[in-house]
Amino acid sequence: MLKKRIACGLAAVVLALSGGIGFADFGAFDMEIVASADIVKSGKCGDNVSWELDNGGTLVISGEGQIYNYDNTSDKRSPFEASKIKKVIIKDGVTSIGSYTFYYNMYIEDITIPNSVKSIGKYAFMYCDNIKSLTIPANVDEIEEGAFVHCSSLESIVLPEKLQVISHDLFSGCSSLSEIKMPNSIKSIELYSFEGCSKLNDIKMPEGMTKIGYKAFFGCKSLTSIELPKSILQVDEEAFLECTNLKTVTIPKSLNYIGEKVFGYSKGNGVAGTTKIEDFKIYCYKDTAGEKYAIDNGFDYELLEDIHEHSYTSKITKAATCTANGVKTYTCDCGETYTETIPATGHKYTAKTVAPTCTEKGYTLHTCSVCGDSYKDSETAATGHKYTSKVVKPTTTAQGYTLHTCSVCGDSYKDSYTDKLPAPVATKNSISKTTAKFSSTAVSYTGKSKMPKLTVTYGGKTLVKGKDYKVSGKNCKNPGKATITITGIGNYTGTKTMNFYIVPKKPTLTKATSTTKKKISLAWKKDSLADGYQIVVYSDKTCTKKIKSAMVKKNSTVGGALSGFTSGKTYYVRMRAYKTIDGKKKAGAFCAAKTVKVK
Numbered sequence: 001m002l003k004k005r006i007a008c009g010l011a012a013v014v015l016a017l018s019g020g021i022g023f024a025d026f027g028a029f030d031m032e033i034v035a036s037a038d039i040v041k042s043g044k045c046g047d048n049v050s051w052e053l054d055n056g057g058t059l060v061i062s063g064e065g066q067i068y069n070y071d072n073t074s075d076k077r078s079p080f081e082a083s084k085i086k087k088v089i090i091k092d093g094v095t096s097i098g099s100y101t102f103y104y105n106m107y108i109e110d111i112t113i114p115n116s117v118k119s120i121g122k123y124a125f126m127y128c129d130n131i132k133s134l135t136i137p138a139n140v141d142e143i144e145e146g147a148f149v150h151c152s153s154l155e156s157i158v159l160p161e162k163l164q165v166i167s168h169d170l171f172s173g174c175s176s177l178s179e180i181k182m183p184n185s186i187k188s189i190e191l192y193s194f195e196g197c198s199k200l201n202d203i204k205m206p207e208g209m210t211k212i213g214y215k216a217f218f219g220c221k222s223l224t225s226i227e228l229p230k231s232i233l234q235v236d237e238e239a240f241l242e243c244t245n246l247k248t249v250t251i252p253k254s255l256n257y258i259g260e261k262v263f264g265y266s267k268g269n270g271v272a273g274t275t276k277i278e279d280f281k282i283y284c285y286k287d288t289a290g291e292k293y294a295i296d297n298g299f300d301y302e303l304l305e306d307i308h309e310h311s312y313t314s315k316i317t318k319a320a321t322c323t324a325n326g327v328k329t330y331t332c333d334c335g336e337t338y339t340e341t342i343p344a345t346g347h348k349y350t351a352k353t354v355a356p357t358c359t360e361k362g363y364t365l366h367t368c369s370v371c372g373d374s375y376k377d378s379e380t381a382a383t384g385h386k387y388t389s390k391v392v393k394p395t396t397t398a399q400g401y402t403l404h405t406c407s408v409c410g411d412s413y414k415d416s417y418t419d420k421l422p423a424p425v426a427t428k429n430s431i432s433k434t435t436a437k438f439s440s441t442a443v444s445y446t447g448k449s450k451m452p453k454l455t456v457t458y459g460g461k462t463l464v465k466g467k468d469y470k471v472s473g474k475n476c477k478n479p480g481k482a483t484i485t486i487t488g489i490g491n492y493t494g495t496k497t498m499n500f501y502i503v504p505k506k507p508t509l510t511k512a513t514s515t516t517k518k519k520i521s522l523a524w525k526k527d528s529l530a531d532g533y534q535i536v537v538y539s540d541k542t543c544t545k546k547i548k549s550a551m552v553k554k555n556s557t558v559g560g561a562l563s564g565f566t567s568g569k570t571y572y573v574r575m576r577a578y579k580t581i582d583g584k585k586k587a588g589a590f591c592a593a594k595t596v597k598v599k
């Protein structure tokens, strides 16, 4: 069928024009003379798609959904087949262009395809010989076989990025096509797809493409060099046959199937044979299908060096710290290395509040949990000591002082020192502190110095005269007030004075008689040391029953008489001398009593 189609040429056009639905009543090629654009024809070309043609040759197709699929052999021919349409505007909403829709439209120069279109059917633009350029919208992901067969004026076409297959015969016979940019999505170029594209001189096949089909570039006589993509796996028989100017082919390692006479052959003379293209050279890799093809076919070839692509593995060769950058080293197996800087991580501080003490400020301490670096801030004042004072008394070996101690931290200091106590001296007891007692308060005059028995005690202990004290006296002889001085000696010191009385001696009653009725006459010896005398008369011999007492106030009086007694009765008379001391009469002892019988 393909062979048949390639063979048909202009004869087919004539057939189509005469046999098709066509626009037989539209007039032959005379649209240009019509001045205004009137709708001259309309119809349906899809279930929900309609068309209108004006008399200027502009066809507008609008509606929703697909344009019918037509063919060129049955009664399902396109209403536009072999028409004289010049311009086609397909409105948004139409989703496909059906098979053979614009078959044999040799006058179409301009066609607008909307973004709503997703597919283009087979042979849809076959023999549209007047289209020079075409943009296939981005949503189209399928263009069926032969859609642009023999668009002989087509110089450039923009293919959508969703397209994966250049279907067979797609651009076959597009003899003006000089350049085509393959979308990166293309995976395979099917058989005959660029057959006879004799102007095609630049074709870049995308990485990812795996297959080139049978005679895909047959007769592309303007191609001079081909570099197959690194992904290519299969190139079928005669794919580049008759590319008579193709002098170099670069074959990647990936290519593992190369059909017969793919590269380097022309059809040669005659039907049977093929001949090698002169100066043809293959660039390939050692031990690959490319090299085998060159050897098997006897072509000049050149082995390519493996282009090493670095494959790096990375390793941290110097870890970043808080403050210093680290280094990451990338190394390829080939030894090539490069480094990358790892930025310093920066400190990770955690804060801790430290309370002030008596003497130290408080603060917030920021410490890096990673490296330990720290700094302080937010200082608070020291609290100061809280001293309490205690006075410590001096001893004989140490000074006294006031001790100040902090109740919080225990810190202490001393001040207000006081002198040590004097060293202890042998202590002497003071006589004044002793107790001194006389055995009596008075002694009688003897003509000699004397005093009552003296006892001195201290703390229950009796002091020894001559060892502990000595005694000196004054006025200790005659009647009166005597004074003694006790002076401490030995372990005692100081003095103490004491007094006692010396009273007159017993007087001498020389006479006690009664010569006159009821009277007693008395006489005694004078005591010049006394101040006076007392005479007492008793009725009993033991002198307990006192009858009469008389005071003699002059010591010079040495006799007298007492009256008033009972005649014939016996009385007992005795006397004593006295001395007035401190205003009081201090008497001595009585003399023995004399017995008197009164007359």
Ligand SMILES: [Zn+2]
Pocket (backbone or CB within 6 Å): 308, 309, 310, 311, 332, 333, 334, 335, 336
């Ligand atoms: Zn490397």
Ligand SMILES: [Zn+2]
Pocket (backbone or CB within 6 Å): 322, 346, 347, 348, 368, 369, 370, 371, 372, 373
């Ligand atoms: Zn740190």
Ligand SMILES: [Zn+2]
Pocket (backbone or CB within 6 Å): 358, 359, 384, 385, 386, 406, 407, 408, 409, 410, 411
């Ligand atoms: Zn303190």
